[in-house]
Amino acid sequence: MNAIEVRNLVKRYGNFLALNDVTFNVKKGESFALLGPNGAGKTTFVRILSGQVKPTSGEVRVFGENTREFSKNVKKRLGVISHNTFLYDDLSAWENLGFYGKLYGVESLDKKIKEILSKMNLYERADDLVRNFSRGMKQRLAIARALLHSPDLVILDEPTAGLDIQSRMELFRLIDAIKAENRTIVFTTHNLEEVYRVCDVVAIMNKGQVLEITEVKESLDLKEYYLSLVEGS
Amino acid sequence: MLVSIIGFVLAIFAAYRALLVLGPERTLGDSYRIFFFHTPAAIISFLGFTFTLIFSILYLAKRNVVYDYVSSSSAKLGLVFITSALFMGSIWSKLAWGAYWNWDPRQTTVLILWFVYAAYFALRSAIEEFEAKARSSAILAIFGYVAVPLSYLSTRIWYSLHPVVIRTSGIQLEPNMIQVFVTMIIALTLIFGSLLWIDVQIKKLESRIQEVV
Amino acid sequence: MMQDIFEIAFKDLKIEFRTKNTITFMILFGLITSMMFSISVPLSAVRDVAPGLLWLVFLFVGLLGFSRAFLRELEMGTLDGLKIAPVSPADILLGKIIYNLVLVLIIELIVFPLFIGLFDLRVENLFLAFGVITLGNVGFVVVSSSLSPLVLKAKSRELLIPIILFPVIYPIISSTISALSTAIKGGGLMDTSQEIVLILSFTIIMLTVSLLTFDHALED
Numbered sequence: 001m002n003a004i005e006v007r008n009l010v011k012r013y014g015n016f017l018a019l020n021d022v023t024f025n026v027k028k029g030e031s032f033a034l035l036g037p038n039g040a041g042k043t044t045f046v047r048i049l050s051g052q053v054k055p056t057s058g059e060v061r062v063f064g065e066n067t068r069e070f071s072k073n074v075k076k077r078l079g080v081i082s083h084n085t086f087l088y089d090d091l092s093a094w095e096n097l098g099f100y101g102k103l104y105g106v107e108s109l110d111k112k113i114k115e116i117l118s119k120m121n122l123y124e125r126a127d128d129l130v131r132n133f134s135r136g137m138k139q140r141l142a143i144a145r146a147l148l149h150s151p152d153l154v155i156l157d158e159p160t161a162g163l164d165i166q167s168r169m170e171l172f173r174l175i176d177a178i179k180a181e182n183r184t185i186v187f188t189t190h191n192l193e194e195v196y197r198v199c200d201v202v203a204i205m206n207k208g209q210v211l212e213i214t215e216v217k218e219s220l221d222l223k224e225y226y227l228s229l230v231e232g233s
Numbered sequence: 234m235l236v237s238i239i240g241f242v243l244a245i246f247a248a249y250r251a252l253l254v255l256g257p258e259r260t261l262g263d264s265y266r267i268f269f270f271h272t273p274a275a276i277i278s279f280l281g282f283t284f285t286l287i288f289s290i291l292y293l294a295k296r297n298v299v300y301d302y303v304s305s306s307s308a309k310l311g312l313v314f315i316t317s318a319l320f321m322g323s324i325w326s327k328l329a330w331g332a333y334w335n336w337d338p339r340q341t342t343v344l345i346l347w348f349v350y351a352a353y354f355a356l357r358s359a360i361e362e363f364e365a366k367a368r369s370s371a372i373l374a375i376f377g378y379v380a381v382p383l384s385y386l387s388t389r390i391w392y393s394l395h396p397v398v399i400r401t402s403g404i405q406l407e408p409n410m411i412q413v414f415v416t417m418i419i420a421l422t423l424i425f426g427s428l429l430w431i432d433v434q435i436k437k438l439e440s441r442i443q444e445v446v
Numbered sequence: 447m448m449q450d451i452f453e454i455a456f457k458d459l460k461i462e463f464r465t466k467n468t469i470t471f472m473i474l475f476g477l478i479t480s481m482m483f484s485i486s487v488p489l490s491a492v493r494d495v496a497p498g499l500l501w502l503v504f505l506f507v508g509l510l511g512f513s514r515a516f517l518r519e520l521e522m523g524t525l526d527g528l529k530i531a532p533v534s535p536a537d538i539l540l541g542k543i544i545y546n547l548v549l550v551l552i553i554e555l556i557v558f559p560l561f562i563g564l565f566d567l568r569v570e571n572l573f574l575a576f577g578v579i580t581l582g583n584v585g586f587v588v589v590s591s592s593l594s595p596l597v598l599k600a601k602s603r604e605l606l607i608p609i610i611l612f613p614v615i616y617p618i619i620s621s622t623i624s625a626l627s628t629a630i631k632g633g634g635l636m637d638t639s640q641e642i643v644l645i646l647s648f649t650i651i652m653l654t655v656s657l658l659t660f661d662h663a664l665e666d
Contacts, residue, residue: 293659293662345616345618349614352613356596356597356609359603362599373614374591375611375655376593376652376656376659377613377614439598
């Protein structure tokens with residue numbers, strides 16, 4: 001059973017080809033890494049996957065539904081963590097989660113917010129405005145925001161940028177918990193270590209194309225493999 | 234090519250009849266002859282803006298770039314025709330009503346129409362990314378189209394100096410005048426059509442050149 | 447559905463009353479333009495031009511303020527958060543419209559009496575005058591909320607907004623001025639019915655068009 005199906009995906013910005021005929025599947029419960037240099041098309045793919053951008057041609061299906069016409073039900077099953085925190089600076093941490101929680105129709109919201117804020121080590125600062133948070137705290141709150149509604153597909157677009165070591169460990173623990181519940185993860189990064197730590201399958205991307213998809217194993221020398229592919233393309 | 238030649242020949246023929254063959258009118262004298270240029274130009278501009286509306290909706294629905302080429306080219310031609318109608322109108326207004334500009338409802342609403350499509354091109358020039366440009370301007374064209382029926386109906390809604398030439402009771406023109414008028418409209422439609430076609434071809438070629446380079 | 451709309455409007459109002467970024471500027475700007483007009487118009491002409499000027503004050507204030515609702519989301523990066531969330535674009539638009547309507551009502555309550563005071567204007571039919579301005583503002587808010595996302599990717603956005611907005615809302619502008627002068631001169635509801643019907647039907651048409659096109663307006 002596939003959580004994500006990508007078919008002949010093309011995205012053009014003017015004359016720039018951000019994604020060039022990309023096709024692959026992500027199985028349910030899999031943690032899937034997109035690895036590639038800057039400008040490989042990872043973020044464009046994530047924006048299409050989350051329904052923010054429409055593809056030029058081809059399609060992406062998430063839980064069987066085309067991203068072009070996402071229904072609310074499928075959107076409720078997505079959680080996105082990226083360098084953009086999607087947080088309102090002039091609302092408190094609690095108010096931010098409250099607002100998004102209501103949009104996502106989260107049940108017993110107050111309890112959930114309390115739970116996740118404690119988990120992310122932010123409970124004491126719950127009533128402070130996000131404006132006064134450090135970069136790392138904002139990122140932690142953004143993670144809480146994305147996981148509040150227990151999404152079935154978690155999209156992490158370079159989530160570790162701006163995180164200190166402690167928060168990074170906490171994020172990885174959360175990801176382990178998500179994996180344990182057999183939920184699907186899409187993870188973009190250019191950090192090889194993180195791929196080993198988090199992912200089962202890795203797709204190596206460059207210049208808008210997927211060069212290779214392979215299982216992540218201890219025996220795989222990802223560095224060699226990655227360099228040979230990217231430099232060869 | 235042939236269409237544009239026929240269009241120009243017809244236009245010259247109609248202009249010849251309008252300026253030299255038809256006799257002077259009873260109250261307006263010779264100045265009424267501008268009617269055969271002013272009104273057809275305005276009508277063709279309405280046609281152009283209607284094209285823009287239709288192809289803007291089509292673009293949003295189908296996302297075919299050619300639809301954007303057609304709608305923007307058509308708006309460009311519409312703007313040219315409405316500008317010339319405005320100028321001819323104000324010259325006529327000076328002769329017939331004594332001033333170049335009277336804030337007559339028709340004049341006002343046509344000026345608003347002009348501003349709508351000027352804004353359309355202002356918006357296009359301010360957005361670099363092609364898709365966003367095509368999308369935003371298509372939406373504006375749908376909103377802005379309201380100015381077209383408004384200026385068409387303006388002489389009926391408000392008191393206006395502009396005569397209502399076509400009524401439900403019939404057309405208030407002599408038969409040979411109708412003939413010239415209709416010939417001119419056909420001629421300008423052909424010219425409009427061929428210019429539109431050429432402009433769209435140019436845009437297609439331009440985008441192909443950009444792709445190659 | 448309805449709840450999402452109010453959540454969005456309520457969230458915006460909470461932020462606005464906390465920071466007062468937009469509303470204080472709008473009120474100040476309204477007062478400044480009122481004062482400028484009051485200085486520049488000779489006393490003898492006040493009765494003739496006041497209705498137009500009063501409405502112009504609200505137009506200027508609205509052009510300045512209404513587009514902030516979307517621009518602020520864009521600047522903070524939260525617009526993408528809303529797009530990812532399970533809310534339809536139409537809900538986002540309606541939320542913004544409600545938010546802007548609350549803003550403009552507050553501004554009306556402050557600027558309207560002050561303008562009348564500054565011009566020493568005798569308004570024969572006060573309720574109708576206020577009602578007409580409110581109605582005009584409803585139409586104005588609907589169109590400006592719907593069109594402001596079009597400039598999100600444009601250069602010099604703030605300058606572009608009046609250029610694309612004024613010609614589209616011209617029917618509202620002219621009808622409101624005409625109904626407003628009738629009200630100030632003592633006309634009743636029946637004397638302004640034509641204008642009111644025009645503003646109402648125009649607003650409904652514009653709202654329908656925006657709900658139909660708004661999916662595209664918010665695209666990226």
